[in-house]
Amino acid sequence: MKIITLLGSPRIKGNTAKILGKFEELAIAKGHKIDRINIVKYKLNGCLGCDKCKPVIDEPGCIQKDDMMLLFDRMIAADVIIYATPLYAWDFTAQMKTLIDRQYCLVKNYDTPAYKSFLKDKPVALLVTCGAAIENNADLIPVIFKRECNYTGSRVIGPYIAPCCTTPAAPGRWADETARKMADEILADI
Ligand SMILES: Cc1cc2nc3c(=O)[nH]c(=O)nc-3n(C[C@H](O)[C@H](O)[C@H](O)COP(=O)(O)O)c2cc1C
8 A cells, every 4th residue: 555644743853743753664674665745845825815716626626837747646645644743832833734724625515415535545644743732732623634635525634743842852652652553543544
């Protein structure tokens, strides 16, 4: 299977990258192919909310000339998408939020019989690392993610949240366990 991994941290060697990297190693060992995207390396603008994409049905139809369509083409071609982000102010990083907002153009005729999504039925998973505990901290982000996936019609596996990952460079004692759990559950499900 082709697995696309989206790293939403500005620290491409940080805690989230370390756990995601362990998952990738486990997936490669099982014969899967990894396409890693470090989001911070791409030029990605925020959604303009112009709605020009909505009447365009057979392609995403976004009018912006940045790198987002390159990323979307790779996401659409993948069998699975992993969204990996550190928790920033109880939420996604700005980089990951930008990508999620822009997924707006991948959905057409939402909540009507003519509904169409370029991510429909795609298995997806969320990996979050955070400095503190999960409770009263990383409890909202999986809810938001699930709601977004309801919108895109994707099928959610997980979530996977590694607490006690301090900055800098301390992925915490749940790092290995989180990567292994991801591999066990995601690779068994696809
Ligand atoms: C701007 C900023 C905001 C953060 N907000 C939170 C937060 O709300 N809750 C939390 O537990 N950790 C928070 N953290 C800590 C990071 O989520 C945590 O250290 C994470 O593992 C960093 O991942 P990275 O090394 O991949 O960048 C924050 C860190 C930064 C830099």
